[in-house]
Amino acid sequence: MKGVGCGRRPSSAHDRTTGGAPRTPLMNRTRKEMVSRSIAITCAQLNSCVGDIEGNGRLIRDAWIQADREGADLLIMPELMLSGYPAEDLAANRGFMLRIQREVCMLLETCGSLKPAVLLTTPWLLDGALVNAALVIEKGGIRSVIGKQVLPNYGVFDEKRVFSAPGIAAPIMIGEVKFGLLLCEDGWHAELAQAHCRSGAHMLISLNASPYSKLKRQNRLAACEARVRETGLPLLYLNSIGGQDELVFDGASFALNPDGEPAMSLPHWQTATATVNAVCADAGTWRWASSARCEPPDALEDLYSAMVLGLRDYVGKNRFPGVLLGLSGGIDSALVAAIATDALGPERVVAVMLPSRYTSEQSRIDAASVAERLGIKLSEIPIDPAHRTLSITLAQALTQPLSELTEQNLQARIRGIKLMALSNQSNYLLLSTGNKSEIAVGYSTLYGDMCGGFNPLKDLYKMDVYRVSAWRNSHRPPIGLGPPGQVVPDSVLQKAPTAELKPDQKDEDNLPPYALLDTILHGLIEEELTLDELQARDIDRQTLVRVWTLLERAEFKRRQAPPGVKLSERALSRDRRYPITNRFLPSIEYDDA
Template identity: 50%
Template sequence: MTDTIRIAFAQINPVVGDVAGNVARIRQARAQATEQGAELVICGELTLSGYPPEDLVLKNSFLARIREGVEELAAETADGGPALLVGAPWLDGGKRHNAVLLLDGGRIAAVRYKHHLPNYGVFDEVRVFEPGPCPGPMAFRGLRLGVMICEDMWFPDVTECLEESGAEMLVVVNGSPFETDKSGMRQNHAVARVTESGLPLLYVNQVGGQDELVFDGASFALDARCRPILQMPAWVEAVETATWTRGENGWTTESTLAPPLHPLEDIYQAMMLGLRDYVTKNRFPGVLLGLSGGIDSALSAAVAVDALGADKVHCVMMPSPYTSQESLDDAEAVARMLGTRYDIINIEPAMGAFGQMLSGLFAGTEPGITEENLQSRSRGITLMAISNKFGHMVLSTGNKSEMSTGYATLYGDMCGGYSVLKDVYKTTVFDLCRWRNQAKPAGALGPDGLVMPDRVITKPPSAELKPDQRDQDSLPPYEVLDAILSHLIEDELGVSDVVAKGFEEALVRRVWRMLDLAEYKRRQAPPGVKITSRAFGRDRRYPITNAFTRNA
């Protein structure tokens, strides 16, 4: 039995599929922990493969490479340094498991499998993994560790099994994606498990972006009386070692608490990290976006500069005959404030060419939304041509309010490889712009001070596809629209339930129909950073062919 132990939390940013790179990242974390005097280094869920590995798990060659990486790391622990607790997909008797492995003394000392496999929202682990039995503790240098994997903490049975089997400390390895208010949910479940078991709980989460998911780290620990005693910073890779001592009230350590972030900074950091990792992990040289002089493209540009640096962001203004001088001035001002490259390409010749090309077929018809969309599609073609020529990824700039209602043009403003605003409602866009003009997030590469003129935030939003156009010609006021959409999407309420909250029935029904009818557009949209509990994509899967929408 031991009375003191030094444990390192390793918030690592793995790359899915990069087994060699992830081994190197774990090795580096172990080296840092060695310098800090650690005896055990705890990494996140599936760190060896990156999370989520999805169908890579079905490839036996991939699992064989994972085993090689584990054995390589295990052999290195023969040096007398700290042991490793690492997550990896693991093939055992022909079954694929989400596993956590204790590597110590030059060997694989213990293996445990995830018992509860999430099968909701963005998670479909049941599809690729087999659940393991309820685990018992791991024996480690005189200490019995109650190790569980992410979802296992959300249910009481695994903790009960560990506590009854003699665990002295709960350790949870996680790949828990960011959502607004998610940290509170994690803390609530952790408190419940500590209350039930009377054991301290150590929670280690990964950090980084993977496609539409972004992981915030923010690892923490609670003592046996449910008091927060360790809180690591969010959004950064870090290795932090603490000395745990056995006392009258169980295991505890000195309190080290990183301060919480403002909710808007959490969202902004999520967008920055999601974009940075998508661009860098996919080896794009930078991003390209259409800068319209409006608020969405201005915020997208600011996030891109903060995430990547101004030298990796190329802004293009593409005026049409309906583009106002105010928009031209505002777009130029945004690019100047952010320090990006800025070009102007007039799309009027493309509009004229398309108009002439289609004039015979369109003869006798009235100009309308088709001609408006030709403007947007001319811009999409222009951006894609520049992207093809120079390699920068096109960043689309639409927000969640627009994507919800179909207020977007396929192959036009929806063109792009990634979207940072895809899960951000318009009202939150306004809040984020005001916040960023007053504060600079930690780690941002952009300028101090203002990143856009105040007029970009205060002027009425407009797509400027026809004279004097305003968004609210086609949509309800955003504060009303976003409230209705939040009830329909995040809360999954029906029309009558939303009406009962004080909204006009005809308006709710109109928004509901727009939401469901636009599904075919959203299926063709680029991925974007998940911010809410119900992001478009894997989080929310509705049929495109859907008679319920038309008949209800």
């Protein structure tokens, strides 16, 4: 496959930017340069699905028709809209790229006569190299191809594995307006925006598939404000929306004027299409006309919405009819039940209580209360009969009684077997309910409570589980399908965490208090601090060594855990990749010093 095209020869897509003296911000331009006094741009904040080329193509087609009806001059869409993002190695598949080519040709045939030009984002072959591209389509043909310049290769990103970076492209011309195009990571690098400014761009457009994390939105805004400040150009930032495996995209697209003031913003956590107008002022400076603005959600609403949308799209895009979960009466499963109900509606959520001889009556009451408040179905399947039978069978093969650990894990695995059987029978996706604190230190049972196909809480620390649950009790997110009001009873919020696998068991029998544990884990994982640096924060050395040891010894479990929504800057999956076989122990190094 030497090239991809539709029988039309695009103009050069990667002409090098011309040199010359740097232009100063807000540099005056003559009126002669500004033949067109205004331009209307339709921003399509859309939810693509990786590999669904025809489905993504329909979304593009619908947006193109809508832009035409609204009289837009240009339609823009998020990064890699046609393929979905991230396509990973799928983009290097020859059959996949042939389908991409065919869909582009069909879009040109069906929509090529429409008025708006389009920046159609897709993997594309350019001079024999696969690039992350925007096709500049105008008057029924591909006029040029703009390739992403900076390929991220950190955290969850590994674009250098798949794509090549072409040379810097000149600004694109739509009518008489020059746009400097930045594809996602390009916008984080000042030199690219400045090159567009030197080449005469009137404004900057940034097309993105930028996944959510707690600090990402403020960092995005800071980067875009810097590009505007450095160039004196208005900027339009368009982001993707929706869940894709462990990533979730929050939308939250916006426009900034040359003075850095926001002129437009689109909803968070929802698809949206809006047309924004840019006008040329008398001094030759372009500005966005004021448009609707959406207030950003607070931090807890963001966390909750990310988990809801991530689960909704994982279930929907993988065509599961619904979900089921073990509802224990504890805080974690209660929050997962609420997230699932808000994601899918109560009719698509099934909960199962699996009591043992150690399950308290209060846990039964709490599980029933959660199910009733959410309006979801709850059934009860005791595990004692199976537990007794397996204990007797194992005793016949062993010379010693079952250890306490074996007994506890046996109970967890019986629950896992029963839940997986129900999942097989119904084709409902089984949700696991472990939080980040437990997963980090291995306080979980392989093939037991870790059973499941998806875990909404995978990147949520235990103390945040409490905070988010309390938030949900007084708020229902705009995207939520569950009932309003308190969904997690006070009795669940107030009880001490326990696995109830032996009499009077509490999590703190085996772990530091969760407030302390979360502080240590955040320092080790997100901040990458040494034990000495953490000890300087008045944390006991022995506790630090113990938590580090638990964290590293649990890597083999984390490799076998189901996927879950990435919420933090450093999730315990693709963000933090430590070897399973690993003899490095800071306790030995530092204690001997």
